Amino acid sequence: MKSWLSQQVLTHPKRLIIVNVLFTILFAYGLKWLVIDDNFMNMLPKDIESRRVWEEVETEFGSSEMMFIAFGNSGKSIYHQESFKTVWDLTELLEKSPFVDEVISISSMNRMESDDGFMEVDDLQSERILSTEAIQDIKKYLDKNPDIKARVIGKSGDFMSLAVRPIDNEVTLFTNDVLAVTKALLTDYEVHYAGTSYITGVVPEIIQKDVSSLMGIGIIIMVIMLLANLRNISAVAMVMLIIMMSMVSMLGSMGWIFHLTGIEYFHFTMMNTSMPIVLLTIANSDGVHFITRFFREVRKKGNVNEAVTTSLNALFLPIFLTSLTTAVAFMTLISSPIKHMTGYGIAIAFGILWAWILSITILPSIIVLKKWDLNSAALSQSSYLERWIEKLGQKIIMVPKRVLTFGAVLVFIVSFGLWKVNVEVNVIKFFKPGNPIRESSEFIDRELTGSMSLLFKCTGDMKDPHVLNDMLLIQEKAESFPQSNTSISIADVIKSMHKVVMDDDPKYETIPETRGKINNLFTMYSISGDPDDFSSLVDYNYETGLITSLLNSISTNESVEMVTELESFIEKNVTSDLEIKISGMVVFLRDFVDLVVRSSFISIGLSIIIIFIIAWIFFGSFRWGLLSVIPLVSAIILNFGLMGHFEVHLSHMTALLTSIIIGVGVDFAIHYIAEFRRNSRRGYSIDEVSVKTTEDVGYPILLDVASNMGFAALLFSALIPLNYMGGLMVFAMISTSLGTLTLLATIVEIFKKHLYNK
C-alpha cells in the first residue's frame, strides 16, 4: 500500500490532485443542504423525566421561560405619563409579533376589585395617555396588591417590567424580534433584559460572532507560527490547503447526510461550533508532521522524490493510526445524551479521515510538483525550535528517572483534586462579571421578581379547598428560600376573588371552605372577566394547576438543595390528593448536566480503551498499547485534578469539551511510539534510539502545539464556555505533548530493553 501510494505520488501527482479536488468539491457541494440551527432548545434531550414534566407543563400552560424587560431611569419615578404611554405602545407592538404568545405588563393586566357592591374586572391601564389622577389610582391599586406590583414595578419604583412569553421554542427568532421592537422604542430609557428564553436566544449569536472573530485571530497566529518555523510560504500554504479542504468536506458531509437521511442531528448547532477548531488542529497536525518530515529528509537526501518517499514510508502508519484513533474517539460521542453530538462525532470523524487521505495524497503530490530551492534556509538549515527540541530531548533522555519521577509525582499530587471536582452550572455565570447580560440579569433578580422559575405541576381537583390550601402551603415554603422572590398559582386568584366577593374584607382573603363556593367564584369570573386570564394557572378542566415560583438566577446545586427540601416538605405536609411534580428549566438543567457529565466520563473512558486496543493491534504489543494512552491519561488527570484544586466547577460544557479535546491530544504518543519502533528497526542502537526518536518527532509535535496556541484567543471571549474551549484546547495540547516528550519518552528510555525492536 505504502509503495503503491509512493509510486502514484511520484508518477501521477496531477491525477491524484485532480481526483482529490473533485472529491472535495463533491463533499463541499453538501454545504448547500447544511442547516444552521441556532435554537438551543432543539439540542436538549427529551427523554429526561424533568423535561417530560416541563413539556407537559408548557403544552398545557404555555412556555414557562419568559423574557423579562425592565425599563426606566435610575432614581426617577416610573409613575409618569410617558412611561405608561411607552409600556402601552411596547405591549401592543410585542403582542403583534408572530413569536410572542403573551405580554404581561401594566397595560395588559386586569384589576379586580370590589367597588360599592360591584365586582369589577377592568384593565389596570385603561388608556394609552393617562391623567395624573389615573396614574395615582394605578399606584394605589398596586400598593394595595404587592404581589402584582412586584411583577411590573421595580422595588425602587424607578423601573417598569414586562414579561414576554414566547409562542413556542423558537427562542432565537423570538429574542431577535423582541429586541428589535424594544431597542427602537426604548431609546430614552435604561433597559435591562433577562430570562432563560432571552439568554438562550442571544447566546448562539454571541458564540458565532466570538468564535468567528477569535478563531480568525487563532488562524492568523497559526500561520505566523508556521511561517516563523517552516520559513517557506508554499509549505504553510500547503498545510492551510489541507485544513481548508478537510474543513469544507466535513461541513459538506453534514449537509449531504442530512439531505440523504433527513436526520436533524446533522444540523450545525451551537454545540458544533467547536468542530472547525478541532478539525483545524487535527488537520494542521497531519500537515505539519508531513511537511517537517519532508524538510528533514530533503535536507539529508538532497532529493525531493526520495524525501517524499521516505516521509510517506515513515508517516503512513502513524498518521493513519492517529486519524483512526481520533476518529473512533469522536465516534464514541454517539453515546452522548445530546443527540446532536451523534452528528458531531460522525461528521468530524469523516473530516479527520479525509484530512488523513489529503495529507498522504494531495500534499506529497503538490510537493513533488513544486520546484524547491534546495539551498534555501528552510530546506538547508534547521529552525530555532528544531534545534532547541533536539537539545531538550537529549537532556530529558539523559536523566529519565528524574524527569519521570517529577512527572509522576506531579500527576499524583494533582490527582487528589479529582475528589474535589464539583459539578455546578449557573447559566448566568456563563458570562464574565461586568458583562451587560449578566449585570442585567442581576438587576432583574435584585429589583424585580427574578429571571428564573421553578414549576410545580399540581394534579388534583382545583376546586377542592383542601387541594388549594395545600398549594398555598407549598407556595409559602417555596417563598421561604432566600433565592425565591414570589410565587403565583390559581389559589392566589381564588383568595383575591373571595375577598372581592366578600366586599373587600381582608379576613376573607382565604380559600373558601366549600367546593361549591370556589366553583361560584370561577363562574363569576367567567362572566365578568376573561377565563383565559387563568390559562397559565389552571387547565381547562380544573384538573391540573401550576405553581410558578419566581427565583433569582440559581445554580444547579442550589436547585438540588431547594428541590430536595421542597420534596421532603411536600411528602410530610401535603395531606390532600394532590400529586406534585417539580420541574422547569432549572430542574431540567440539573438532571441534564448530571447526565452529560456522566456520559462524558463514559465517553472519555471508552475513548481511552479504544485507543489502547487500536494501538495494541497495530503495534502488535500490549505494552505499546498501554504506553500509547499514558500521556492522555495523565493529561486528563491533570485537567480534572487542577479543576478540583482551583475550584473550577465542572459543567456539562467542560465535561463535553474535555471528551472532545481528547481526540486532539491522542496523536503525539502514537507518533512517538511509531517513530521509536521504526528507528529501532532501522539500525539505530538501543542507546541512541530514544534521542533519535525525540529529534524526529519532537519538532513536529512542538510546532503543532505552538501553531495551535492562537486558540488562546478564545480566552478573551465574553462567554466563559468559549474561554473553556480555548483554555482546554491550549491545555490539552501542552499537557499531551509534554506528557509524550517527558513521561512517555522517559518510560520508553527506562524500559528500552523490553521495548527495543518490539
Place this chain on the structure above:
Amino acid sequence: MKIIKLIFMSILFQSLFALTGIELAQLVDDRESPKDMKSNMSMVLTNKNGKTRTSKIRSYSKDDNKKQILWFLAPADDKGVAYLKIEHENKNDDMKLWLPNFKKIRRISSRKKSESFMGSDMSYEDMTSRNMDEYTYSISGEEIINNEDCYILESVPNGIKTEYSKHKSWITKDTHLPIKEESYDKNGKLLKSKSIIYQQIKEYNIMKELHVKNVQRNHQTILKFDNIEVDSGIKDNIFHEKNLKRMPK
C-alpha cells in the same frame, strides 16, 4: 346594434337598481324579531387541546336581548347560578349574579367589551347588535354558501371603540339572514369565524345553532337552542333579581 343597446340597458338597469351596502345592512336590521323568547341553550366550548366544557342554560330574553335572565342547569357545579342583564341607553348595563353557595347576589361589571362572554368565543360586543350609524357598509361580492345565494357585506367601524377592524358577512339574498361572518382584528388578521343555522318559528327566522371559532386562539364555541318559544308574553318583572334565586315554573 340591438344587442349592444340591450347590454347597455341591462348594465344601466343593474347599476340604477343594485343594492348598496347600507341598504343591505338596513334590510338585515329591519328583519322581524320576536318581542320575547324563551329557550334552552347548550354551550360546548372546545380549547386548542381538544378539551371541552359543556353548559346547559335556561334563557329568557326580551326587547332584542336588552333584557336577559339566565339560569344555569348544568354542569352540576354551576347548577343554581343565575345571571341577569338589563341594558341601558345612557348608563352602564346592570349585571347581577346569584351565587347560591355564598347566598349572595353580586353586581358585576366588565368595562371591557372585548371580554369573552362566559368563557365562550363570543364577546359582549359580539352579543350586542351593531348600531347602523357606527359602520360604513359595502357589498364586496356574491357567493353561494350551503346552496344559498349570498351577498358579501363588509362593515368597517367608523372610529368607535371595538376589537375589530372589519366584518365580512354572508347575507342570503332572499331572506337577508347572515349565515356566515368573518371578523378581523385591528391588524387586519382573521380573528373569528362564525356560521349560523336558522329555523322558522312563526314568522321569524330564529337562530338554532351558532358555531364560533376564534382562529387565533384555536378555541371553538357551539351554541344550540331548543325548546324555543317566541312571543309568549314574558312580563318585565321577570327580569328582577328576586327571580335569580329561583327559576319561574
